[in-house]
Amino acid sequence: MLLKLAWRNIFRQKRRTFLTLMTMAGGFVLSSLSIGWMNGSYSSIILFFTNNRTGQIQVHHEGYLADPSIYSTIDNYEQVGLLLDSFPDVRTWAPRIYTGALLAIKPDAAAGQASNAFSNSAAASVIGIDPTREQEATGFSDQITEGEMLTASYADTSLSSTGQILLGKELAITLDASVGDSLILLSQAANGAVADKRYVVVGIVSTGNTQIDRRTSYITLLDAQNLFALEGEAHEIAILSRNFNEVDNLNTAISERLIGRNLETNSWKVFAKEFYNGMKADESSLEVMIFIIVLVAAMGVLNTVLMMVLERRREFGVMKAMGTRPGFIVRMIMLEANIMGFISILLGSIISTAGLLFLSKHGIVLDPPLDYGGTVFREMVASISPDCYWIPAVCVILTASIVSWIPALKAAHTKPAKALRTV
Amino acid sequence: MANEKVIDAKGIIKIYDDSGVPVHAVRGIDYTLTKGEFTAIIGPSGSGKTTFLNVITGLDSPTEGEVWLSGRLLSEMSGNELSDFRRDHIGFIFQAYNLFPVLTVEENVEYIMLLQGVPKEERHSRVISMLEKVGLADYASRLPSRLSGGQQQRVAVARAMVSKPSLVIADEPTANLDSKTSGALLDMMRQLNEDTGMTFLFSTHDEIVMKRAKKLVVLTDGKLDENNPPEEYE
Numbered sequence: 001m002l003l004k005l006a007w008r009n010i011f012r013q014k015r016r017t018f019l020t021l022m023t024m025a026g027g028f029v030l031s032s033l034s035i036g037w038m039n040g041s042y043s044s045i046i047l048f049f050t051n052n053r054t055g056q057i058q059v060h061h062e063g064y065l066a067d068p069s070i071y072s073t074i075d076n077y078e079q080v081g082l083l084l085d086s087f088p089d090v091r092t093w094a095p096r097i098y099t100g101a102l103l104a105i106k107p108d109a110a111a112g113q114a115s116n117a118f119s120n121s122a123a124a125s126v127i128g129i130d131p132t133r134e135q136e137a138t139g140f141s142d143q144i145t146e147g148e149m150l151t152a153s154y155a156d157t158s159l160s161s162t163g164q165i166l167l168g169k170e171l172a173i174t175l176d177a178s179v180g181d182s183l184i185l186l187s188q189a190a191n192g193a194v195a196d197k198r199y200v201v202v203g204i205v206s207t208g209n210t211q212i213d214r215r216t217s218y219i220t221l222l223d224a225q226n227l228f229a230l231e232g233e234a235h236e237i238a239i240l241s242r243n244f245n246e247v248d249n250l251n252t253a254i255s256e257r258l259i260g261r262n263l264e265t266n267s268w269k270v271f272a273k274e275f276y277n278g279m280k281a282d283e284s285s286l287e288v289m290i291f292i293i294v295l296v297a298a299m300g301v302l303n304t305v306l307m308m309v310l311e312r313r314r315e316f317g318v319m320k321a322m323g324t325r326p327g328f329i330v331r332m333i334m335l336e337a338n339i340m341g342f343i344s345i346l347l348g349s350i351i352s353t354a355g356l357l358f359l360s361k362h363g364i365v366l367d368p369p370l371d372y373g374g375t376v377f378r379e380m381v382a383s384i385s386p387d388c389y390w391i392p393a394v395c396v397i398l399t400a401s402i403v404s405w406i407p408a409l410k411a412a413h414t415k416p417a418k419a420l421r422t423v
Numbered sequence: 424m425a426n427e428k429v430i431d432a433k434g435i436i437k438i439y440d441d442s443g444v445p446v447h448a449v450r451g452i453d454y455t456l457t458k459g460e461f462t463a464i465i466g467p468s469g470s471g472k473t474t475f476l477n478v479i480t481g482l483d484s485p486t487e488g489e490v491w492l493s494g495r496l497l498s499e500m501s502g503n504e505l506s507d508f509r510r511d512h513i514g515f516i517f518q519a520y521n522l523f524p525v526l527t528v529e530e531n532v533e534y535i536m537l538l539q540g541v542p543k544e545e546r547h548s549r550v551i552s553m554l555e556k557v558g559l560a561d562y563a564s565r566l567p568s569r570l571s572g573g574q575q576q577r578v579a580v581a582r583a584m585v586s587k588p589s590l591v592i593a594d595e596p597t598a599n600l601d602s603k604t605s606g607a608l609l610d611m612m613r614q615l616n617e618d619t620g621m622t623f624l625f626s627t628h629d630e631i632v633m634k635r636a637k638k639l640v641v642l643t644d645g646k647l648d649e650n651n652p653p654e655e656y657e
C-alpha cells in the first residue's frame with residue numbers, strides 16, 4: 001500500500017516529476033562523466049608517466065631519495081634483480097646510475113686539429129642505463145629522435161677508449177653538438193679519482209620534457225660503473241608492474257622481501273610526489289565539482305518535494321484524522337523521493353554508459369595540449385569504472401533522502417483540524 | 424447496553440488564540456452521546472459545530488474540560504495512541520469528501536483496514552459488502568475523480584464505517600450536495616444506523632438533514648441552547 005501510494009503520488013504531477021527526474025538524472029550523468037573522465041585522464045597520465053620513465057616502483061639505497069649521493073648505491077644490483085623476477089606482477093626492471101659531469105666539446109676534435117680551447121661546455125647529469133633492459137622497460141629508443149640507441153654489447157669500457165653517449169635534445173643545442181661529434185666527459189669517481197673520458201654522440205633524446213632534456217645525457221651502465229668506480233652497483237632499480245591497480249600491494253611485498261639490505265622501495269606516489277600531489281589536488285577539485293552538481297540537483301528536488309507536500313496538506317490532514325501515524329506519512333514521502341531517485345539512477349546509468357563509452361573510444365582532443373609535469377598530452381579518453389556509477393548513485397539516494405526529510409516531517413505533523421479547515 | 428456512553432464531554436471550553444485576539448468558539452459544553460444514536464448538531468455558521476466535533480474526536484485539544492471517548496480520556500493519550508484510537512474508534516465523513524485521489528474507490532475503503540493490519544481476505548470481503556451497502560459495488564475500481572459528489576460521499580460513508588468504529592462523525596456531510604442527493608445520502612446513513620446499530624453524530628444547518636435525525640442538539644454561540652431543548656424524533 002505504501003509503495004502503491006508513493007508510486008501513484010509521483011505520477012500525479014507528471015510534468016513536475018519529469019523535470020525532477022531530469023534534474024536528478026542530469027546530476028547523475030554529469031557526475032558520472034566527470035568521474036570517468038578524471039579517472040581516464042589520470043590513468044593515462046600516470047601510466048604514460050611511469051611507463052615511459054620512472055616505473056611504478058623504484059628501489060634505492062636507504063635515504064637515496066632524500067639525499068641522492070653517488071655513494072648511496074644498491075650493491076650487487078643483479079642479485080636484487082633476480083629477487084624481483086620472482087614476483088609475477090613484476091613485468092621487468094631496469095637498473096640506473098645517476099651522476100653528474102661536465103661535458104665539453106671541441107669543435108675541431110673530430111677533424112683532428114689540435115686545439116686547447118673547448119668551444120662549448122655544460123654541466124649535465126649522466127645516467128647509466130642498461131640498453132637492453134631500459135628498452136624492455138621504458139621503450140627508451142622511442143625517445144631517440146636522431147641517431148641510434150647505445151649499443152648493448154658495447155663492452156670496451158676502458159678509460160682510454162671512446163665511449164657512446166646520448167644527449168638530451170636541448171643539451172645538444174646548448175653544446176652545439178650533433179650526432180657523430182665527440183666530447184669530453186669530466187667528473188669525479190666514487191673512489192675520488194678523476195673520471196675523464198672521450199665520447200662520441202650516437203643519438204639525441206627527446207623525452208617530451210624539456211627540463212629533463214636540457215640537462216641529461218646517457219651512457220651505458222657498464223661504462224658508468226667503470227668510469228665512476230661503481231662496479232656491480234646501481235643507484236636505482238625501476239620496476240614496471242604488470243598490474244597498475246596492484247602497485248601498492250606489490251610495493252609492500254617487495255619491501256618485505258628486501259628487508260635487511262639497507263634498501264628502500266617506493267611507489268610512484270612517493271618518488272613522483274609532486275606529480276601525485278598535483279593529481280590529488282585535482283581530485284579534490286573533482287569533489288568540489290560533484291558537490292556543486294549535487295547541491296544544484298538537491299535544490300531542484302527540495303523544491304519539488306516541498307511543493308508536493310504543500311499541495312497535499314489537506315490530504316495529510318485527512319490521513320492524520322483517520323488515524324494514520326506520522327511515521328507512515330514520513331515513510332511515504334521519503335519513499336516517493338527515493339523512487340524518483342531510483343528511476344533517475346536507472347535513467348542516468350543508461351545515458352552515462354552511452355556517454356562514457358563514447359568518450360572512452362573517441363576521447364577529447366586537447367587544444368592547447370595539456371602539459372603535465374613536462375609531459376604533453378594531446379588527447380584524453382574516459383575510463384569506465386564502478387566509481388562512475390556507485391558514487392553518483394549514492395549521491396542521488398542521499399540527496400533524495402536528506403532533502404525529503406524535512407518536508408516529510410512537516411507533512412507528518414500536519415494538524416488535521418487546521419488542514420481540514422483550509423478549503 | 425443501550426445507555427453505554429460513547430462520548431462523555433465535561434465542561435468543554437475552546438478559545439482560539441493564534442491571531443492574538445482570543446476567539447471563544449466553545450463556551451462550556453457538557454455533552455453525552457449514547458450508543459446507537461443518530462444525532463444532528465445544528466446551529467448557524469460560526470456557532471462552533473466544527474470546533475466542538477474536532478475537540479470531541481481528539482483532532483484538537485480543548486482549552487478546558489475533558490473528553491471521554493469509549494471510556495478513554497483523550498488528554499491522557501500520546502500522539503500515536505491517539506492516532507491508533509481514532510483509527511479504531513472513529514469513522515470520519517468530511518464536508519469535501521476528501522477521498523484519496525490516487526486510490527480507487529475500493530482502495531479508499533480498504534485504506535483504514537490496512538493501517539489496522541486486517542488480513543487481505545477479510546479486507547476484501549468487507550470492502551465488497553460495504554460497497555454493496557452504499558450501492559457502489561459496480562464502481563469499485565474507479566478513481567474518485569470519475570464519480571459524482573453524491574457518489575463520492577457514499578464512498579466516504581463506506582470508508583468511515585468499514586472499520587466498524589464506535590462512532591461515525593460527519594461535519595456538514597451534505598454541504599456540497601444538492602437537496603435531492605442530500606436526502607438520499609441521509610436516508611442511506613439512517614438505514615445503516617438502524618441496520619448496524621452504529622452511532623452517528625453529525626453537524627448541519629440543512630433542513631433536509633435535520634428532518635432525518637433521530638435527535639437534534641442546538642448549538643448557538645458556542646453553547647448548547649437550553650431554551651431550545653433537543654427534540655426527540657421517532
Ligand SMILES: Nc1ncnc2c1ncn2[C@@H]1O[C@H](COP(=O)(O)OP(=O)(O)O)[C@@H](O)[C@H]1O
Nearest residue numbers: 439441446448467468469470471472473474475
Ligand atoms: N483556527 C481558528 N482560529 C481562530 N478562530 C477560529 C478558528 N477556527 C474557528 N474559529 C472561529 O471559531 C468560531 C467557531 O467556528 P466553527 O467551529 O468553525 O463553527 P461552525 O463549524 O459552526 O461554522 C468562529 O467564530 C470561527 O471564526
Ligand SMILES: [Mg+2]
Nearest residue numbers: 472473474595
Ligand atoms: Mg463548520
